[in-house]
Amino acid sequence: MSFAQRHLKRIYSFIYKTLVIAELEARKLRHDPTELFTRAVQPALWLLVFGQVFTRVRAIPTGNIPYIDFMTPGILAQSVLFIAIFYGIAIIWERDLGVVHKFLVSPTPRAALVLGKALSAGLRGLAQGFIIIVLALILRVHLNFNILALFGVAVAVILGSALFSTFSLIVACIVKTRERFMGIGQVLTMPLFFASNAIYPISIMPSWLKVVSHLNPLTYEVDILRRLMLLGGTSSYGVGVDLLVLILATGILVVIGAVMYPKVVV
Amino acid sequence: MAIIETNSLTRYFGQIVAVDNLNLTVEEGEIFGLIGPNGAGKTTTIKMLTTLLPPTSGRASIAGFDIRHQSAQVRKVIGYVPQLISADSTLSGYENLLIFAKLYDLPQSEREKRVRGALHFMGLDEVADKLVKNYSGGMIRRLEIAQSMLHRLRLLFLDEPTVGLDPAARRAVWEHIMDLRNQFGTTIFLTTHLMDEADELCTRVAIMHLGKVAAIGSPAELKKAVGRGEDVSLDEVFIHFTGNELDEGGNFRDVSRTRRVARRLG
Ligand SMILES: Nc1ncnc2c1ncn2[C@@H]1O[C@H](COP(=O)(O)OP(=O)(O)OP(=O)(O)O)[C@@H](O)[C@H]1O
Ligand SMILES: [Mg+2]
Numbered sequence: 001m002s003f004a005q006r007h008l009k010r011i012y013s014f015i016y017k018t019l020v021i022a023e024l025e026a027r028k029l030r031h032d033p034t035e036l037f038t039r040a041v042q043p044a045l046w047l048l049v050f051g052q053v054f055t056r057v058r059a060i061p062t063g064n065i066p067y068i069d070f071m072t073p074g075i076l077a078q079s080v081l082f083i084a085i086f087y088g089i090a091i092i093w094e095r096d097l098g099v100v101h102k103f104l105v106s107p108t109p110r111a112a113l114v115l116g117k118a119l120s121a122g123l124r125g126l127a128q129g130f131i132i133i134v135l136a137l138i139l140r141v142h143l144n145f146n147i148l149a150l151f152g153v154a155v156a157v158i159l160g161s162a163l164f165s166t167f168s169l170i171v172a173c174i175v176k177t178r179e180r181f182m183g184i185g186q187v188l189t190m191p192l193f194f195a196s197n198a199i200y201p202i203s204i205m206p207s208w209l210k211v212v213s214h215l216n217p218l219t220y221e222v223d224i225l226r227r228l229m230l231l232g233g234t235s236s237y238g239v240g241v242d243l244l245v246l247i248l249a250t251g252i253l254v255v256i257g258a259v260m261y262p263k264v265v266v
Numbered sequence: 267m268a269i270i271e272t273n274s275l276t277r278y279f280g281q282i283v284a285v286d287n288l289n290l291t292v293e294e295g296e297i298f299g300l301i302g303p304n305g306a307g308k309t310t311t312i313k314m315l316t317t318l319l320p321p322t323s324g325r326a327s328i329a330g331f332d333i334r335h336q337s338a339q340v341r342k343v344i345g346y347v348p349q350l351i352s353a354d355s356t357l358s359g360y361e362n363l364l365i366f367a368k369l370y371d372l373p374q375s376e377r378e379k380r381v382r383g384a385l386h387f388m389g390l391d392e393v394a395d396k397l398v399k400n401y402s403g404g405m406i407r408r409l410e411i412a413q414s415m416l417h418r419l420r421l422l423f424l425d426e427p428t429v430g431l432d433p434a435a436r437r438a439v440w441e442h443i444m445d446l447r448n449q450f451g452t453t454i455f456l457t458t459h460l461m462d463e464a465d466e467l468c469t470r471v472a473i474m475h476l477g478k479v480a481a482i483g484s485p486a487e488l489k490k491a492v493g494r495g496e497d498v499s500l501d502e503v504f505i506h507f508t509g510n511e512l513d514e515g516g517n518f519r520d521v522s523r524t525r526r527v528a529r530r531l532g
Contacts, residue, residue: 017368024365031356097350098348098350098352106341106369107369
């Protein structure tokens with residue numbers, strides 16, 4: 001086999017194994033999809049209660065779009081974050097059961113194990129996206145149904161889910177116990193959420209918080225969603241920059257995750 | 267060439283030495299048993315040999331591949347059933363096997379046949395499409411062994427394969443393990459607390475105590491070494507080899523040794 005062929009085969013094998021891991025998670029979801037619906041309760045409450053109230057009081061400057069429109073992409077990003085950030089719990093749980101051991105002993109590249117998990121988080125994220133879009137329709141949010149834009153939304157949701165679930169996996173591999181993870185999970189999600197443009201624009205933030213927001217990948221997730229999901233939606237950084245940030249951050253985290261993942265069993 | 271070879275293999279956890287200068291050689295086709303009380307270092311040994319845990323010092327090779335520097339090659343040769351029950355309870359038995367068939371690169375044309383064949387071999391045809399959460403402990407154990415034999419690997423690590431099983435289920439697992447060796451020539455490396463299990467199943471056993479091998483040989487050889495005729499049990503062999511360091515004198519010694527070991531074996 002030539003050099004190039006060998007590499008092609010490795011790349012093919014890597015992609016294949018990644019998809020097998022994602023398939024595993026998809027099969028679990030198919031056996032028990034109830035989780036998808038229970039997870040939809042929280043974003044529904046945000047949209048219905050918080051969204052409706054703040055649309056009425058007009059307390060937050062959102063340019064020429066209603067507040068409910070402004071926050072819908074933010075709530076999608078939030079629910080992607082909340083689902084993904086607790087992926088670490090599942091990793092610890094699987095470690096306690098010995099499932100992780102079996103995967104690690106199989107001839108599967110570590111990065112494929114991590115990326116496969118990340119993609120499956122994307123699957124859950126997509127299900128959330130679907131539910132939130134339906135809710136938004138009912139609330140008469142001005143959604144953009146252009147096919148290309150919808151495709152972009154799907155890509156952004158998968159990327160965001162992959163990014164935060166891999167981050168969560170890395171945290172799990174460091175803290176190693178469920179109790180500690182639960183504590184840290186809470187401590188991480190709230191700042192990530194509030195130090196972003198999810199439910200208010202960055203322009204009204206104090207300057208220290210602006211800096212933090214610009215370092216927060218969730219900001220770019222919200223930005224791209226806001227541009228693509230809404231009719232006449234605008235982006236502060238541009239779709240290209242948003243995508244670049246999300247892809248780079250995910251790539252870096254997957255590489256770190258591949259190094260950390262085997263340590264969870266030690 | 268020996269399929270397993272260890273050379274002063276050592277692992278510390280902080281100050282505790284879990285495996286202490288282990289030297290072992292296992293030949294292809296053996297059913298090799300590592301016997302020892304809780305905390306003897308059996309699982310730690312298996313984790314090092316399966317590339318899950320890096321040794322603190324010393325070396326080991328599997329089928330000629332170094333466990334540390336050629337871990338990816340090692341993983342292509344070995345299967346592993348962890349001490350904990352590790353099948354995915356939210357998937358069916360068939361799906362559990364299917365995923366691993368893919369991870370181990372079984373060609374698509376053979377996958378279905380092998381998976382069904384392995385389920386049949388372990389007597390699980392009838393429950394194959396039920397979710398694993400409905401299986402009994404014995405069925406899950408058999409499923410896990412079915413999973414590990416799918417790929418006809420050369421070497422199988424079974425960490426306490428019959429823990430928690432009733433005598434009938436235990437006997438069934440023993441028979442399957444022996445069939446596996448006899449039909450496919452798979453080398454088996456297993457651990458156990460149960461002397462009758464080692465006696466029944468193993469071609470050779472190593473008695474492990476405080477991270478060291480206290481004695482090694484076929485069950486018959488070990489009994490002979492105790493030098494009290496034919497009817498010595500492996501239990502007595504165990505006491506003979508591990509109780510030696512505490513010399514309390516007189517008949518009292520035998521009693522206290524028996525008690526001590528009985529307690530450890532719980
Ligand atoms: N991850 C770990 N961190 C700290 N100590 C550990 C760890 N794993 C094992 N040990 C210690 O190493 C020693 C050997 O443990 P090991 O699990 O290998 O024993 P074992 O023979 O498999 O016991 P058992 O029969 O209970 O399964 C024990 O003293 C244990 O407490
Ligand atoms: Mg053990």
